Amino acid sequence: MRSKSRINLPVLYFVLPFMVVYGIFQIYPLFQAVIASLFKWDLLTSSMSFIGFKNYLHMFRDPTFWSSLMNTLKFVIFSTPLLIGVGLLFALLLNGTGSKKVLFRTAYFAPYVFSVSIVTLIWGFMFNPQKGLLGEFSRMIGEEPINWLTDPSFAMFAIIIATLWWTVGFNMVLFLAGLQDIDPSLYEASSLEGASWVQDFSYITLPSLRRTLELVTILQIIMSFQIFGQVYILTKGGPGGTTRVLIQYIYETGFRDHKLGYASAMAFILFLVMAVVSFFQFRLSKEEN
Amino acid sequence: MKIKNLIITILLIVLAVVWILPLYWMIVMAITPNDLLKLNSTALWPQGFTLQNFFGVLKIGLTVRWFLNSIIVTVLGTALTLILQAMAAFAFAKMRFKGRQLLFSLTLAGLMVPKEAMFIPLFLMFAQINGHNSYAALYLPRVAIPMGVFIMAQFFKGIPDSVTEAAQIDGATPLRTFFNIIMPMSIPALTSVGIFTYILTWNDFLWPLVSATRKEMFTITTGLASLQGNFAQATELGSLMARGVIAGLPLFILFLIFQRHLIRGISMSSGGKY
Numbered sequence: 001m002r003s004k005s006r007i008n009l010p011v012l013y014f015v016l017p018f019m020v021v022y023g024i025f026q027i028y029p030l031f032q033a034v035i036a037s038l039f040k041w042d043l044l045t046s047s048m049s050f051i052g053f054k055n056y057l058h059m060f061r062d063p064t065f066w067s068s069l070m071n072t073l074k075f076v077i078f079s080t081p082l083l084i085g086v087g088l089l090f091a092l093l094l095n096g097t098g099s100k101k102v103l104f105r106t107a108y109f110a111p112y113v114f115s116v117s118i119v120t121l122i123w124g125f126m127f128n129p130q131k132g133l134l135g136e137f138s139r140m141i142g143e144e145p146i147n148w149l150t151d152p153s154f155a156m157f158a159i160i161i162a163t164l165w166w167t168v169g170f171n172m173v174l175f176l177a178g179l180q181d182i183d184p185s186l187y188e189a190s191s192l193e194g195a196s197w198v199q200d201f202s203y204i205t206l207p208s209l210r211r212t213l214e215l216v217t218i219l220q221i222i223m224s225f226q227i228f229g230q231v232y233i234l235t236k237g238g239p240g241g242t243t244r245v246l247i248q249y250i251y252e253t254g255f256r257d258h259k260l261g262y263a264s265a266m267a268f269i270l271f272l273v274m275a276v277v278s279f280f281q282f283r284l285s286k287e288e289n
Numbered sequence: 290m291k292i293k294n295l296i297i298t299i300l301l302i303v304l305a306v307v308w309i310l311p312l313y314w315m316i317v318m319a320i321t322p323n324d325l326l327k328l329n330s331t332a333l334w335p336q337g338f339t340l341q342n343f344f345g346v347l348k349i350g351l352t353v354r355w356f357l358n359s360i361i362v363t364v365l366g367t368a369l370t371l372i373l374q375a376m377a378a379f380a381f382a383k384m385r386f387k388g389r390q391l392l393f394s395l396t397l398a399g400l401m402v403p404k405e406a407m408f409i410p411l412f413l414m415f416a417q418i419n420g421h422n423s424y425a426a427l428y429l430p431r432v433a434i435p436m437g438v439f440i441m442a443q444f445f446k447g448i449p450d451s452v453t454e455a456a457q458i459d460g461a462t463p464l465r466t467f468f469n470i471i472m473p474m475s476i477p478a479l480t481s482v483g484i485f486t487y488i489l490t491w492n493d494f495l496w497p498l499v500s501a502t503r504k505e506m507f508t509i510t511t512g513l514a515s516l517q518g519n520f521a522q523a524t525e526l527g528s529l530m531a532r533g534v535i536a537g538l539p540l541f542i543l544f545l546i547f548q549r550h551l552i553r554g555i556s557m558s559s560g561g562k563y
Contacts, residue, residue: 010463011386018377018438019392025433026399029410036413093301106548107305110312113544113551114537115492117514121533122311124517125330131526133314136331165308170555177556226405229494233514247405247495254409255499263409271406278401 030271037265043258055265065266067241068249071156075245076224079160083220084213086164087171092205094172095179105176109169116166116229123162124149124234149235152242159230159243166230167223171216178212179205211284218281225274246270318530319343326526342531352532354505355512358424360539362497362508363490366428370437370486371479378441379467383453393442399435405495412499422506427497431490437482440557444478445471481554484547491540509536 037055039048059065090108094101111119127148129135135145148158186204195203206213228247231237237244237252250270254263314333318326322339329336346352380386381393411430412421420426448471456466472479497511507515513536516529544551 011380011384014376014380014384014463014467015392018373019396021373021429021433022396022399022435024414025411025430026402026407026435027395029407029414030402032410032413033407036410090304093297104301104305106545107308109548109552110541110544111308113488113540115510115513115540116494117510117517118315118533118537121513121517121529122315125526126311126314131330133310133331165311173552173555176552222403226403228405229514233517236518250409251495251499254412260409260413264413267406267409271403274403274406275401278403282397282401 033264033268033271036261037268039261041259041261041264043254043260048261051261055262056269058262059265059269064241064244064249068244068246071242071244072225072227072246074156075160075227076221078156079163079224080217080220082160082164083168083171083224084216087168087216088175088209088213090168090172091175091179092201095176105172108172111166112169114166117233119162119166120230120233123158123165126162127158127234150239152239155235155239155243159227159234162230162234163227171220174216174219175209175212178209182208215281215284218277218284221277222274222281225270225277315530315533318527319534321527323525323527327524330526339527342527343535345528346531346535349528350516351504351507351512352509352535355507355509356535358427358501358506359491359509362424362427363487365424366431366490367483367487369428369432371483373432374435374437374482375441375472375475375479376467378438379445379471381438382442382445383448383450384463396435396438399433400439404434408495408499411496415500421500422503426500427493427506427508428490430496431486431493436558437486440482440554441475441478443557444475448474477550477553478557480547480550481557484543484551485554485558487543488540488551 038050038052040051040054041048094105094108126132126134129138129145129147134148138145146154148154182205186208187200190200190204226247227245228251231243231245232248232251235243237248246266247270250263250266253259253266310333317333317335318330319342320338320340321332321335322337322341325336377396381389381396407430415421415426452470452474453466456470461469491508492510493508494510494514497508498514501507501511504512504515513532516532
């Protein structure tokens with residue numbers, strides 16, 4: 001017994017501090033969410049009463065839950081291909097060395113380092129028809145400026161534009177890393193054969209990037225599903241709830257309507273959906289290493 | 290061939306202008322007097338010049354306090370993340386002990402927990418111990434995200450066992466081996482994890498929004514967001530933009546210095562090659 005504890009002691013203080021923090025702030029909240037979701041729990045009065053699965057049943061009949069889910073899916077479905085396509089385009093244009101390319105990479109990646117509130121500060125005014133550059137541009141070409149953030153047919157589109165500008169650099173970086181792994185001799189061989197760049201792209205680049213593409217797609221879906229800040233600050237979910245997303249509805253349910261149990265139930269469902277998606281990402285990363 | 294290159298270069302320049310223009314516009318407005326912006330805010334060349342917007346930040350409002358809050362939370366959070374996660378990663382990569390595989394798998398499973406789905410239970414937890422509106426509440430949940438363990442463990446596995454064994458034969462304790470030999474060898478990996486953690490922590494939005502509800506405890510990220518709905522601020526566009534510049538500048542400078550490390554950190558964290 002004594003010798004065993006002597007071996008394990010250093011391990012203990014190497015692993016324990018992190019595991020304690022991890023257990024408290026990452027594992028325990030999961031169980032807490034499940035338990036809270038079974039209660040009617042008021043934030044203001046802190047009154048709790050056990051109601052079983054009623055929160056979950058209520059969710060299925062709650063039109064705002066469904067519209068928020070649909071808005072989130074709409075954002076995911078439109079933003080994901082755009083963020084992947086433009087990210088891949090940037091990476092293809094900027095693959096390789098050279099100081100000019102590094103400078104362009106810096107330019108495209110730069111917005112990613114800023115916080116969501118800087119992004120909304122800039123784009124909130126960009127989209128403003130009177131004060132913003134987009135409105136000015138419309139007037140220059142003789143068009144009526146668009147009310148980007150207050151017109152229901154444009155609001156979600158505006159959110160997607162701001163998000164594209166903000167985060168596409170992240171995908172570009174992942175694609176650049178993937179492109180660097182492609183064996184250059186493949187291109188040398190194909191140029192000897194007189195292949196065009198279209199053939200290069202479809203027979204060498206795209207197949208070699210398959211894994212990176214899968215990884216970026218899954219990561220992007222996970223990221224897009226968690227959209228909150230842009231919407232919360234730019235449109236508050238409006239106009240008419242057309243941009244209200246799931247995390248925003250969870251936030252409002254918990255902190256505006258004070259229904260913590262119901263908010264927990266929705267958070268847990270969101271967690272389940274995302275865990276399934278993340279599971280595939282996890283499998284992909286493991287394949288690699 | 291030449292024409293193709295020319296087209297690509299033109300395309301790259303146009304896109305770079307589109308990407309940089311919004312940032313440039315923010316800076317132009319930040320150095321333009323507020324009353325000029327009321328008349329015209331879409332000029333791409335400053336219609337006047339003033340630093341009053343920046344001096345105003347020091348005098349009016351809580352921006353300076355928020356900025357300091359952000360620095361405290363981010364520095365403490367990043368330092369704790371690096372130390373705790375590197376130590377755990379070292380044990381997982383280089384030490385033999387019972388339950389190692391199980392604990393490591395449990396840690397990696399945490400990567401699948403989406404951060405933004407967990408804020409309600411985290412909120413309840415801190416509420417039970419009256420822990421909201423504190424620095425610890427802002428950075429501790431971030432320290433628990435096991436990304437760094439994953440990256441550092443990969444890195445430590447690449448260090449030959451002979452290095453740790455030689456230190457052991459020389460009579461170095463595991464702690465001494467870790468801090469005097471392993472850590473100095475790992476500075477590139479630590480920098481990558483550190484800079485990425487720093488940026489993510491500084492930019493955290495949902496959690497500080499929920500946890501720090503007292504105005505004095507806002508971070509610069511939530512503080513800046515709180516100003517945007519305010520109509521009085523909208524008439525002082527220059528002051529508002531100056532606050533945006535101040536909130537973004539530290540990260541932009543770090544980014545320019547550590548760009549390569551950040552990019553390496555991103556590709557490592559996603560499970561890509563490095």
